[in-house]
Amino acid sequence: MNLNEAPDISGFIQRSNSLAGSVYEAIFAQLMSLKIAPGARITVDNMVRELNVSQTPIREALGRLEGEGLVVKTHLIGYSAAPQITRRRFDELYQLRLLLEPDSSARAAAAMDETKLAALQEAAGVMGRREGTDERIRYSTFARQDALFHDKILEFAGNELIRETLNHQHTHFHIFRLMFHSRVTEEALDEHEALLSAFAAGDASGAEKAMRVHLEHSRDRLLPAFE
């Protein structure tokens, strides 16, 4: 994977229906794949030139990304990419996830039915598709899908407070931004398969274990980012 290769954003924008949405996706992909480095300034004028659109969709996108914790707006200075999370916050996030997500997976497995299983399989399936698109856009799409997949499990587990708490951290965006590497995504696919098998079997303890293994492996894959 070539980190210096620019994503094919112009084509991406043309293919998309909504201009505001595709401008958002383009900047999101640059942030997630570290083309815009953590802490780097983001000027609206540069983005206007790079994406060849007016200021309005750029400002909209930056506002939305600010809400997601990926962009910081500083008075009189303007926008910049949020700094990388610290090692301490990384450890705290995984501690929190390990406390909440394996137990939630057990609860989701106990509440599983055909419709819920189909929704989880659909969310996981999108991540496995490798055809087309730019590597950066694929990586950022994976991060968003992984967030959706994990959120669906929390939804089916039935505790809205736990779901809100984890959503509020924008965990997946911060974690995936630590490293732009295909290993992060490839190995997660197999772990999701193990989870789906446990859900399909309505196996609560199997689902709990599969989620624990997935989170521990995910943590170990990303730890080298701090070396």
Ligand SMILES: [Zn+2]
């Ligand atoms: Zn996952």
